[in-house]
Amino acid sequence: MSEKNEHFKVQVNTEIGRLRKLLIHSPDSGIGKVVPSKAQDWLFEDIVHLDTIRKDEYDYYVKLLMYFLDPDKIKGKLADIDSEKAERNFFKPDNKDFHASANVIELQQLLGEVLADTTIRKKLAASVCAIEGCTYKLQLQLIDTDPKELAKTLISGSLPDGRMIFSPIPNLIFTRDVGTTINNFILLNKPAKKARVRESLLMRYIFFNHNLFENYRDNILEIPDGEHHFLRPGEEMENRTTLEGGDVMMISKNHVLIGCSERTSPYGANEAMKLLFDNNVVEKVTVVRIPNKRDFMHLDTVFTQVKRNTWVLLHSIASVEENKQQNPIDFLVQPEPKEQTEIIQFYKDKSAPKHYKSMEELFEDISKKDLKSTEPTKFIYSGSGVFPYDAREQWTDSCNLLAIKEGVVLGYDRNDKTVEAFKNNGFNVVNVKDLINDLESGKVNADELTDTLILMPSAELSRARGGFHCMSFPILRDDI
Numbered sequence: 138m139s140e141k142n143e144h145f146k147v148q149v150n151t152e153i154g155r156l157r158k159l160l161i162h163s164p165d166s167g168i169g170k171v172v173p174s175k176a177q178d179w180l181f182e183d184i185v186h187l188d189t190i191r192k193d194e195y196d197y198y199v200k201l202l203m204y205f206l207d208p209d210k211i212k213g214k215l216a217d218i219d220s221e222k223a224e225r226n227f228f229k230p231d232n233k234d235f236h237a238s239a240n241v242i243e244l245q246q247l248l249g250e251v252l253a254d255t256t257i258r259k260k261l262a263a264s265v266c267a268i269e270g271c272t273y274k275l276q277l278q279l280i281d282t283d284p285k286e287l288a289k290t291l292i293s294g295s296l297p298d299g300r301m302i303f304s305p306i307p308n309l310i311f312t313r314d315v316g317t318t319i320n321n322f323i324l325l326n327k328p329a330k331k332a333r334v335r336e337s338l339l340m341r342y343i344f345f346n347h348n349l350f351e352n353y354r355d356n357i358l359e360i361p362d363g364e365h366h367f368l369r370p371g372e373e374m375e376n377r378t379t380l381e382g383g384d385v386m387m388i389s390k391n392h393v394l395i396g397c398s399e400r401t402s403p404y405g406a407n408e409a410m411k412l413l414f415d416n417n418v419v420e421k422v423t424v425v426r427i428p429n430k431r432d433f434m435h436l437d438t439v440f441t442q443v444k445r446n447t448w449v450l451l452h453s454i455a456s457v458e459e460n461k462q463q464n465p466i467d468f469l470v471q472p473e474p475k476e477q478t479e480i481i482q483f484y485k486d487k488s489a490p491k492h493y494k495s496m497e498e499l500f501e502d503i504s505k506k507d508l509k510s511t512e513p514t515k516f517i518y519s520g521s522g523v524f525p526y527d528a529r530e531q532w533t534d535s536c537n538l539l540a541i542k543e544g545v546v547l548g549y550d551r552n553d554k555t556v557e558a559f560k561n562n563g564f565n566v567v568n569v570k571d572l573i574n575d576l577e578s579g580k581v582n583a584d585e586l587t588d589t590l591i592l593m594p595s596a597e598l599s600r601a602r603g604g605f606h607c608m609s610f611p612i613l614r615d616d617i
């Protein structure tokens with residue numbers, strides 16, 4: 138990474154400000170090793186085709202990010218990058234022709250750079266071997282491995298000769314979940330799922346050791362286990378302290394949303410809140426408890442923000458009251474408390490917490506009060522709010538959009554009814570392939586694009602159960 142750390146800035150205070158820098162991880166060979174019997178344990182819904190997920194899907198994401206965040210790397214060079222003889226080298230972190238962008242930052246590259254230091258290499262190899270139960274001899278062998286190769290191995294789980302030495306971490310493509318930038322702080326996660334533990338370990342080593350983050354070491358927040366944790370009986374999720382980045386949203390300068398979900402426990406949310414208040418990072422935290430199920434693993438699977446006055450969300454989690462008692466059956470069969478959305482806002486100054494009746498009410502409040510929107514707040518519902526399209530499209534991440542700038546969002550091409558809803562709300566809809574051609578030819582200028590949903594190919598990616606919000610870890614956004 139060529140950029141000097143004194144110029145390197147970490148700062149995110151909204152979900153929608155112009156994106157300037159982010160951390161990503163392109164699908165690595167480990168994804169091509171997921172077997173059906175392990176897919177669920179590794180949190181994939183199916184096995185995916187590696188070549189397709191890379192060439193026909195994720196590469197478009199990288200290209201698009203380049204036009205917005207690092208155009209010099211791509212503009213005028215697209216034909217070469219895409220040519221057959223280039224063999225996708227632009228996209229391969231271990232290749233000399235890799236883009237190595239300082240704005241679209243590949244985690245594997247940072248890890249390779251961190252591992253160049255012998256002391257760190259020894260420590261990290263030992264830590265990974267400890268959690269993965271490797272032999273001491275293997276540990277010694279790993280310490281002697283070239284740093285770039287070692288980075289690849291620690292991520293993919295396989296040695297350069299293809300031998301598998303531990304499981305892959307196929308979910309590292311969902312960089313959102315490993316941490317969250319909150320103003321100029323980084324809150325690291327504490328994963329609920331075993332399949333994601335090694336990801337967190339690698340991230341800690343990167344943030345605490347890479348010279349890019351040197352000026353931010355004191356701003357890295359880690360969630361501890363409270364003393365009571367060790368004394369609580371059982372292994373129940375509710376009793377563990379867990380938090381994953383998909384449940385944390387930096388919504389406005391002084392306000393963070395934290396989801397309690399399948400992945401983030403109330404204890405996790407509570408510890409995160411304490412850290413944020415004690416370190417004066419924000420003044421209010423709204424905890425949104427969503428139904429604890431696989432469909433809704435994180436908060437960002439049920440809503441994301443599009444513009445200061447526009448939100449995309451799943452209707453069934455939205456209106457807490459309204460959804461409760463519409464039909465006789467709702468009186469006869471009471472939903473489990475776990476099945477209900479609950480919204481509580483807490484304040485640093487310890488004033489009494491406030492309850493919200495619905496997600497819409499909360500969003501209205503954020504749009505108008507936090508973000509000073511003067512226009513009516515708009516809600517775009519997954520599947521146009523019509524059953525069963527709402528649930529089907531939520532499952533394939535219709536609500537999980539990444540705003541590259543205010544009003545310009547990336548989403549999957551397969552969620553037809555949600556796309557309709559965007560059109561009905563005045564958005565342009567473009568296919569990423571067409572957009573890339575227009576950005577290359579100069580017909581479209583990235584800075585001038587407004588109110589647009591960019592459709593991304595998704596047949597393979599959606600089987601991994603995450604969208605572009607999950608596939609991004611913003612570390613620098615402009616203020617809005």
Ligand SMILES: NC(=[NH2+])NCCC[C@H](N)C(=O)O
Binds near residue numbers: 382384537
């Ligand atoms: N922020 C998100 N919604 N991330 C999606 C993560 C998907 C991943 N397969 C998992 O289950 O962990």
